[in-house]
Amino acid sequence: MGPEESDHTGAKAQPARDGETSLVDRLREGDEGAFVELIDRYQAPLERFLRNYLPSPDLAEDVAQETWVAMLQALPRFEGRSSLKTWIFRIGANRAQARMRRERRTLSFSALKSAMTRDDDESADIEQLLPSAFSAETGMWAAPPARWEDQPETKLLSDETVRHVRETIEQLSTMQAAVITLRDMEHWTAPEVCEALEISEANQRVLLHRARMKVRKALESQLEPDAS
Amino acid sequence: MNSQMSRAGQGFTCHEVIRLVTDYLDQVMPAADRARFEAHLQGCDGCDGYLEQIRTAIRVTGHVPPETLPPEARERLLDAFREWKTAEPAKAGRNGWLPGKLRQLFKR
Ligand SMILES: [Zn+2]
Numbered sequence: 582m583g584p585e586e587s588d589h590t591g592a593k594a595q596p597a598r599d600g601e602t603s604l605v606d607r608l609r610e611g612d613e614g615a616f617v618e619l620i621d622r623y624q625a626p627l628e629r630f631l632r633n634y635l636p637s638p639d640l641a642e643d644v645a646q647e648t649w650v651a652m653l654q655a656l657p658r659f660e661g662r663s664s665l666k667t668w669i670f671r672i673g674a675n676r677a678q679a680r681m682r683r684e685r686r687t688l689s690f691s692a693l694k695s696a697m698t699r700d701d702d703e704s705a706d707i708e709q710l711l712p713s714a715f716s717a718e719t720g721m722w723a724a725p726p727a728r729w730e731d732q733p734e735t736k737l738l739s740d741e742t743v744r745h746v747r748e749t750i751e752q753l754s755t756m757q758a759a760v761i762t763l764r765d766m767e768h769w770t771a772p773e774v775c776e777a778l779e780i781s782e783a784n785q786r787v788l789l790h791r792a793r794m795k796v797r798k799a800l801e802s803q804l805e806p807d808a809s
Numbered sequence: 810m811n812s813q814m815s816r817a818g819q820g821f822t823c824h825e826v827i828r829l830v831t832d833y834l835d836q837v838m839p840a841a842d843r844a845r846f847e848a849h850l851q852g853c854d855g856c857d858g859y860l861e862q863i864r865t866a867i868r869v870t871g872h873v874p875p876e877t878l879p880p881e882a883r884e885r886l887l888d889a890f891r892e893w894k895t896a897e898p899a900k901a902g903r904n905g906w907l908p909g910k911l912r913q914l915f916k917r
Contacts, residue, residue, distance in 0.1 A: 611894035613887070620886050625875045642882060649886060653893050711827065712859060720824050722855030729865040737865065738872050746866075747873045765870035771835055782837070790831035797866040 601665045609656060620649070623666065626767050627673055632751075633758040634677035636684075644680050648673040663776050670777040674759070710794040713801065727805055742803055749799035753792055760785055761792035821849045826856040830863050 607615035624645060631641040631648075651672050659668060708717050714724045729737065736742065750758050759778060763769040769777075775785050821829070821842075826849050832838050833846050850857045 613890060613894065616890045617887070620878075620883065624878050624883070624886070628878075629876055638876075646882075646886065646889070650889060650893075653890070712862070715823070715827070715855065715859075717824075720822055722823060722853075725854040726858035726862055728858060728861065730861050737869060742869060743872050743874075746869050750870070750873075761870065765867050766873055766875075768871065786831050786835060786837070790828075793831065793863055793866055793870075796870055797862055800862070800866055800869060 602661060605656070605659060605661065605665060608653075619665075619669075623669060624649075627670065629766070630670060630759065630762055631673055631677050633755050633762055634674065634681060640680065640684070641677075644673065644677050647676050647680075651676060664773065667773050667776040670763075671779065674778060707791070707794070710791070710798050712797075729800070729804055732804065736804070742800070745799055745803045746796055749796055750792070753795060756780075757788045757792040757795075760788040761796070764789055765793070821845055823849075823853060823856055826850070826853070827859060830860060833860075834863070834867075 604615050604618065608619070627648065628638075628641050628645045631644050632638065635641045635644060648669065652669055655672070659665070663671075711717055712726050714722055714726050716723050750761055753761065756778070760774055763774045763777065764771070771782060771785055771789075774780075775782055778785070780788075826846060829838065829842075829846060833843070836843075838846060850860065
């Protein structure tokens with residue numbers, strides 16, 4: 582049995598790797614190069630991640646900066662039990678949630694409405710997310726789904742298709758969007774996501790599953806406009 | 810007769826396969842379920858195609874480009890770090906103390 586650490590959540594994510602340990606040591610010594618390395622690696626992903634919680638890019642940038650300050654402040658208490666990466670994003674998520682609680686009082690009506698739509702999304706009917714070629718009544722495929730993997734790369738990864746996917750993710754609930762951003766855009770592992778978002782593996786999977794179903798559905802309407 | 814589908818507890822339905830796709834891709838299914846899942850895919854074009862569509866969705870999501878960091882924002886962060894560093898790093902290191910001036914940098 583070991584003592585509980587402030588940056589330890591009990592999740593099974595990789596603890597700080599050797600490269601990260603020396604990065605933390607250098608930061609504590611005030612090495613600017615270490616800080617540059619860190620913001621070059623994580624500032625853009627952090628801002629993109631925070632956008633899931635906050636209604637405007639300006640707010641996300643603001644909270645990202647707040648996150649770095651909070652990270653420097655808390656550095657003495659970081660004991661390397663979680664990775665530096667998940668720790669930074671956890672600080673960011675907590676700051677973003679706190680900011681939203683404050684902003685809700687002053688937000689404009691339209692921004693508030695969009696924030697509420699996102700949070701309300703969890704109840705969406707899962708049946709509607711099934712492929713159009715699948716019949717929920719019979720439990721059978723009316724026709725096999727189209728083989729998207731055979732489509733040319735230029736269509737599959739066109740600016741238009743990718744933009745449509747990004748817009749779909751922006752419409753997801755905050756937690757679904759946060760999970761799919763980290764898993765499928767940043768290529769984090771499931772344990773890393775659980776550690777950063779402080780959620781269980783089962784919850785992480787449900788959120789990811791629903792988010793991917795919605796992205797797949799969005800692609801269906803994009804790649805097969807006649808299907809539904 | 811399809812013995813695999815007729816025995817209770819054997820074989821997944823298409824509905825179950827659709828529901829379990831994420832568990833399958835994350836490799837968190839018990840070995841026996843995994844084998845049943847893969848057996849279903851072997852015999853079901855529909856579910857096999859569906860799994861490939863989900864894989865494609867993951868791939869396209871991975872191609873959403875990250876935002877680029879404006880140079881001013883980077884400079885502001887570096888200024889903040891320099892403040893933190895010069896303001897008694899030893900004290901900052903022990904107590905997590907942060908100078909008020911550093912906080913000011915973030916107020917735009
Ligand atoms: Zn099937």
